[in-house]
Amino acid sequence: MLKIAVPKGVLFNPSIKLLQNSGYKIPSEFGRKLLIEDSNQQLSLVIVRPFDMPLYVEEGVVDAAFIGKDVIEETSMSCFEILDLGYGQCRLSVAVPSYSPYKSVDDFHSLVKVGSKYQNLSKKFFIERGIQVRIFPLGGSVELSPIVGLSDAIIDLVSTGNTLKANNLIEIETILHSTCRLVVNDAKYRLKRKEIGEFILRVVEVIK
Amino acid sequence: MDKSFSGSVELLPEEFLCRSKIEDKIKRFWKKNGFVMIAAPVLENWDKLQVALDEKLIEKTIRFIDRFGKVSVLSPDLTVSIARMVSARKKSGPFPLKYFYSSDVFRVTSEHSVIRQCGVEIIGADKNTLADVELAVLIFMTLKEIGFNEIYLEIGNFEILKKLLDLDIIKHYRKVLFDSFLKKDWVTLNYISNEIKDPKISNFIKNLPSLTGTPDEVFSRIELIPDFLLPAFKNLERISFEIKSAGVKHYINLSLINEISYYTGFIFQVFVPGSPNSIGGGGRYDDLYSLFNFNCPSSGFAIDLDKVYEILKTNYLKPINVDVLLCFNDGIPLHWVWNLAASYRDQGIKVEMDLRSRDFNEALEFSKNKRAKRMVYILKLESSGVSGWIVDTLSGNRERMTFC
Numbered sequence: 001m002l003k004i005a006v007p008k009g010v011l012f013n014p015s016i017k018l019l020q021n022s023g024y025k026i027p028s029e030f031g032r033k034l035l036i037e038d039s040n041q042q043l044s045l046v047i048v049r050p051f052d053m054p055l056y057v058e059e060g061v062v063d064a065a066f067i068g069k070d071v072i073e074e075t076s077m078s079c080f081e082i083l084d085l086g087y088g089q090c091r092l093s094v095a096v097p098s099y100s101p102y103k104s105v106d107d108f109h110s111l112v113k114v115g116s117k118y119q120n121l122s123k124k125f126f127i128e129r130g131i132q133v134r135i136f137p138l139g140g141s142v143e144l145s146p147i148v149g150l151s152d153a154i155i156d157l158v159s160t161g162n163t164l165k166a167n168n169l170i171e172i173e174t175i176l177h178s179t180c181r182l183v184v185n186d187a188k189y190r191l192k193r194k195e196i197g198e199f200i201l202r203v204v205e206v207i208k
Numbered sequence: 209m210d211k212s213f214s215g216s217v218e219l220l221p222e223e224f225l226c227r228s229k230i231e232d233k234i235k236r237f238w239k240k241n242g243f244v245m246i247a248a249p250v251l252e253n254w255d256k257l258q259v260a261l262d263e264k265l266i267e268k269t270i271r272f273i274d275r276f277g278k279v280s281v282l283s284p285d286l287t288v289s290i291a292r293m294v295s296a297r298k299k300s301g302p303f304p305l306k307y308f309y310s311s312d313v314f315r316v317t318s319e320h321s322v323i324r325q326c327g328v329e330i331i332g333a334d335k336n337t338l339a340d341v342e343l344a345v346l347i348f349m350t351l352k353e354i355g356f357n358e359i360y361l362e363i364g365n366f367e368i369l370k371k372l373l374d375l376d377i378i379k380h381y382r383k384v385l386f387d388s389f390l391k392k393d394w395v396t397l398n399y400i401s402n403e404i405k406d407p408k409i410s411n412f413i414k415n416l417p418s419l420t421g422t423p424d425e426v427f428s429r430i431e432l433i434p435d436f437l438l439p440a441f442k443n444l445e446r447i448s449f450e451i452k453s454a455g456v457k458h459y460i461n462l463s464l465i466n467e468i469s470y471y472t473g474f475i476f477q478v479f480v481p482g483s484p485n486s487i488g489g490g491g492r493y494d495d496l497y498s499l500f501n502f503n504c505p506s507s508g509f510a511i512d513l514d515k516v517y518e519i520l521k522t523n524y525l526k527p528i529n530v531d532v533l534l535c536f537n538d539g540i541p542l543h544w545v546w547n548l549a550a551s552y553r554d555q556g557i558k559v560e561m562d563l564r565s566r567d568f569n570e571a572l573e574f575s576k577n578k579r580a581k582r583m584v585y586i587l588k589l590e591s592s593g594v595s596g597w598i599v600d601t602l603s604g605n606r607e608r609m610t611f612c
Binding site: 058059060078079080081082083084181185186187188190191193 | 358360362391392393394395396398417420421459479480481483484485486
């Protein structure tokens with residue numbers, strides 16, 4: 001039986017739907033269960049927070065996972081990135097308050113203060129641009145940080161842009177485009193090659 | 209509170225004994241295969257070593273300045289240290305040299321920074337496939353020898369990717385392609401393949417992730433291989449044939465790559481159940497020695513002993529016990545105790561002397577805790593020697609004895 005990690009949040013429903021469309025008998029209602037098996041006992045699903053997924057995959061606790069490209073890049077996780085599943089489209093962007101004097105990243109000078117959940121990507125982005133930066137690691141409500149004066153800018157995921165608009169923030173640069181990916185653990189890709197190969201084929205049939 | 213410093217693996221006596229048993233078994237096996245042990249230098253002069261270290265490895269090194277102001281480095285890669293050593297001292301051969309080592313290497317990682325490695329080096333064999341075959345077979349057999357039943361040996365030829373990346377039509381994508389191979393990012397690879405104009409090359413890149421599997425599955429798809437890559441492909445096929453002839457089951461992966469940059473051709477990795485990633489691997493690095501001004505083909509592999517230990521420890525972990533625990537009352541002249549211990553040891557019996565004052569019952573309890581098979585408790589000095597009890601700690605049976 002393959003063990004697959006599915007992320008909580010926006011990628012959860014489309015991932016479950018993809019599995020159901022791939023022929024796996026996954027129930028539609030789970031309640032608060034975090035471990036689910038399909039009724040044919042081909043798959044065991046583990047429901048995990050997105051930023052915990054790399055650990056589960058790299059340690060081989062699960063064989064494969066559905067995971068956002070943003071998390072893959074932020075954590076530099078080591079795995080096989082097999083398929084772009086197409087859903088969960090969003091972008092990691094730099095945003096500032098609409099009244100900010102900064103209209104583009106090139107306008108930043110001296111030490112920029114940035115609030116973000118994506119500390120590594122944020123740091124890398126500013127270092128590559130030669131801009132000194134101080135990253136404030138935030139767990140949530142990132143949009144709040146420039147409004148209350150904690151930071152000059154934020155780096156966060158944007159899908160429709162409604163949350164930014166509602167908080168009077170504007171995007172000034174996109175760092176990364178992200179969609180949901182199918183990833184497979186390094187060793188399991190080899191040791192369970194037949195089962196994983198069949199699983200990939202079933203998923204490909206649905207997304208192509 | 210976290211009581212352990214994660215810089216190195218800590219091993220208590222039972223654990224150390226367990227890892228040593230595995231290590232000894234590996235060493236014995238390699239000796240049987242004609243390899244001789246080498247003491248690889250752990251502390252190196254930075255100036256001398258850095259010429260052969262790539263950027264990624266340099267980032268992970270542990271360096272410090274000694275009191276003379278010179279930079280020293282704890283060896284992050286014994287293959288490089290041995291290359292430096294052989295280039296300086298063993299240029300005259302006789303070749304090929306077949307060495308093995310078992311030592312610590314030092315790399316700053318998110319886990320342990322001291323990694324126990326066992327590895328072999330074949331230095332100065334001809335640039336034919338024989339050394340490659342021997343290495344692949346040897347790593348497989350070594351893992352079997354220490355108790356692994358299911359071993360996934362994967363082989364590839366790094367020359368295929370190198371030649372592909374050297375193409376002029378690839379030059380705009382070189383870095384991103386290389387990173388995609390390194391990160392096993394088939395999604396980006398697929399995007400890039402769509403942008404490459406040459407249909408044969410584009411199709412080859414698109415299909416590379418699927419060029420993995422059994423030798424039959426991969427070598428039957430020769431129509432996908434561009435002409436300029438055929439010699440490297442055929443070379444891999446020859447090696448695979450020889451490995452198969454040695455009775456070793458293996459798999460092919462044409463996009464296999466190692467993050468250490470000195471590999472030039474044949475490469476391989478091994479996977480076993482219980483480890484989420486590779487536990488060992490190696491290959492050919494024909495250009496490495498020339499960085500130390502010595503043109504000499506070479507190849508080798510290393511096994512991560514700590515990873516192996518983690519998987520196999522349940523098979524090897526045994527309590528340490530002594531045959532006899534020697535306890536004695538206060539007032540017994542020490543030379544009697546020494547002599548008695550020596551006479552046991554002369555008979556090949558493992559003896560430990562208790563260094564605390566205990567009465568008989570306390571000593572018996574201590575012997576049981578120490579898993580001693582027998583306890584000798586010396587009670588008093590007699591005219592003819594010393595007297596006491598010999599106790600079987602398991603049954604509790606005791607016998608009065610006089611030791612002369």
